[in-house]
Amino acid sequence: MEPDKIENLKRRRDPGKTIEVLFKISEAVGSTDNLEELYKVIHHRLDEILNVNHFYIALYDAEKDSISFPFHVEEKDKASESFLDFKSVLSYTKRVIRTRKSMIFYESDVPKETAEIEQKALGSLGKIRMGAPLMINERVKGAILIQNDRSARDHEKEDLALLNSISRHIALAIERKESEEQLAKHRRMLEKILKSLPVGIALVQNRIFKWVNHEMLLLFGYESTRDFQNQSTRMIYSNDEDFENVGQNIYQSVITGGTADYEIDLVKKDHTLFPVHIRLNSRDDENPMAWTIATFTDISQRKAGEKEKFEKEKLQGVLEMAGAVCHEINQPLQAILGYSELMLMGPESRPMEKKAIHSIKSQAARLDKITGKLSGITHYRTVDYPGNTKIIDIWGVGKDMEH
Numbered sequence: 001m002e003p004d005k006i007e008n009l010k011r012r013r014d015p016g017k018t019i020e021v022l023f024k025i026s027e028a029v030g031s032t033d034n035l036e037e038l039y040k041v042i043h044h045r046l047d048e049i050l051n052v053n054h055f056y057i058a059l060y061d062a063e064k065d066s067i068s069f070p071f072h073v074e075e076k077d078k079a080s081e082s083f084l085d086f087k088s089v090l091s092y093t094k095r096v097i098r099t100r101k102s103m104i105f106y107e108s109d110v111p112k113e114t115a116e117i118e119q120k121a122l123g124s125l126g127k128i129r130m131g132a133p134l135m136i137n138e139r140v141k142g143a144i145l146i147q148n149d150r151s152a153r154d155h156e157k158e159d160l161a162l163l164n165s166i167s168r169h170i171a172l173a174i175e176r177k178e179s180e181e182q183l184a185k186h187r188r189m190l191e192k193i194l195k196s197l198p199v200g201i202a203l204v205q206n207r208i209f210k211w212v213n214h215e216m217l218l219l220f221g222y223e224s225t226r227d228f229q230n231q232s233t234r235m236i237y238s239n240d241e242d243f244e245n246v247g248q249n250i251y252q253s254v255i256t257g258g259t260a261d262y263e264i265d266l267v268k269k270d271h272t273l274f275p276v277h278i279r280l281n282s283r284d285d286e287n288p289m290a291w292t293i294a295t296f297t298d299i300s301q302r303k304a305g306e307k308e309k310f311e312k313e314k315l316q317g318v319l320e321m322a323g324a325v326c327h328e329i330n331q332p333l334q335a336i337l338g339y340s341e342l343m344l345m346g347p348e349s350r351p352m353e354k355k356a357i358h359s360i361k362s363q364a365a366r367l368d369k370i371t372g373k374l375s376g377i378t379h380y381r382t383v384d385y386p387g388n389t390k391i392i393d394i395w396g397v398g399k400d401m402e403h
Contacts, residue, residue: 278297
């Protein structure tokens, strides 16, 4: 080997430089935005101390039982996309993944059938190869691989320990990336669920809207979620007094039980009021108002139903009382009718008196008919009455009952 190359190798093996490279790779794990960028940084840094003209990162898919090469650098050849049938592959890549151990291979160590597979997948075979498994929580995720086509003396067994250390950094980065992707997936799923729910949902920080779902726009008549973002919740209250009182009630309820339930009239964008049921949850015992999740439900229909039910029950009570009164009136009324009959059957009365008795009898009979109808009402309808009011149509009820 030429002296300058030997000196170059010694420089590359410098312990201080190795530590510096490891430190820079460790920094890159926490600062890079994606795995592709990290792979490039790792390759670039390793090139400062090792010959990495042939550098591969292989990932193993347990479900598909295949390996792929998301990052590979070669001088001449190009790695294939993946091994589709991992079970039938006889390769040093497979051995590293299967054994979960760092391994070094020399050209003479590779069987002919394995060499053919490796050459087909990775191009040239090389004089020496090194591989270290990518381990994540006792699971093998793949391997990091280096090979040298020129000389087996360009790498030493100590380099395998370095490669193994690098593999741990890569494994941590892959784990972080997978966690971020899984978290993003769950976040997207949660957002879809929250957007589709038929209730308004808001994330509130210290009574400031930070996020709202689409239903909040429909409830309050706004066009965009930006109308809520970073706005005080005062915007949905009709006055300062309600805003302050509700804030105090929420604080007391949340700090004692973690939740708050209340009903109040809130204001829409067009300044109309509507009744709303609000439920808030907080998990911060020290500062319960720091972050809360609030749900808003329009209870207009429920309130209208309750009012209608109340009015019907109140009217039903009046009707029942009217029936009782009619029952009490009926006895003296029958007496009046009876005495009227007797007076008309008696000696001849003067015309004026007789007319008055007939009138009394007629009105008593009419009153008897009215009390009879009131006593028999089981359902009713109303009719308009002067003074912009409505009264029960007892005569119409009577016709309905006759039919």
